[in-house]
Amino acid sequence: MIELYSSPTSNGLKITILLEVLGLEYNYHSIDLERKQNHEPWFLELNPSGTIPVIKDTSKSPTKIFSESITIIQYLADEYDIRRQFSYSHNHPLWLEQLQWLMWHAASHEPIQYQLHLYKTFLPSPKTSQGIKDFDYCSDMFENKTRQLFDVMNNRLKHNNGWFVGNCLNIVDIVIFPWIKRAYAGGLGELDDWDELKKWRSKLDGIDSFKRGQLIGVE
């Protein structure tokens, strides 16, 4: 059985959406980040970084336990997307392109958009005038950088028939979607400057398995 330790954040939703898209059975273990359950010793044994999502696949011998959303996505695709409906196999001509977009998301996109969310929504306001100046500088910088990343995605969708890789739903769409869905936390939720990204977001939002995946763990 697949045991998923997670929370309905952008990184957590990538996994519940893929599990629902693949129609897999799994047990969901809700991790309360506000109560810092992810820093409790039992959780740190599963993932010393103290971050969700974490997966434990007890159907394998030995049991597989690991973290990092993109690793989990690639694992689930390799093990359970048997007919390769939503992913390309390692010997497919589009595999490298798929890997490139997964890495682009993990290394270039997500860390920058996350910083924007921190500045626009989650960090406390600074108290001094120098603090406010520095804060605004960083907030503007991360907004500009995130806007550039949204341009990249918008262009890709425009020139690739509304998909990131190939011509149908792929694990790349699944990992990027929760971040675009939560773009409101960075003040960019309307997507007014990115028509293709907006169309893509509503297209995916209309898929039943995406709807189910987004509700898992939400109280």
Ligand SMILES: N[C@@H](CCC(=O)N[C@@H](CS)C(=O)NCC(=O)O)C(=O)O
């Ligand atoms: N690179 C990691 C990032 C995971 C991550 O930052 N998860 C956040 C929730 S979206 C988390 O667990 N935050 C709690 C903490 O850092 O204390 C991944 O893709 O899985």
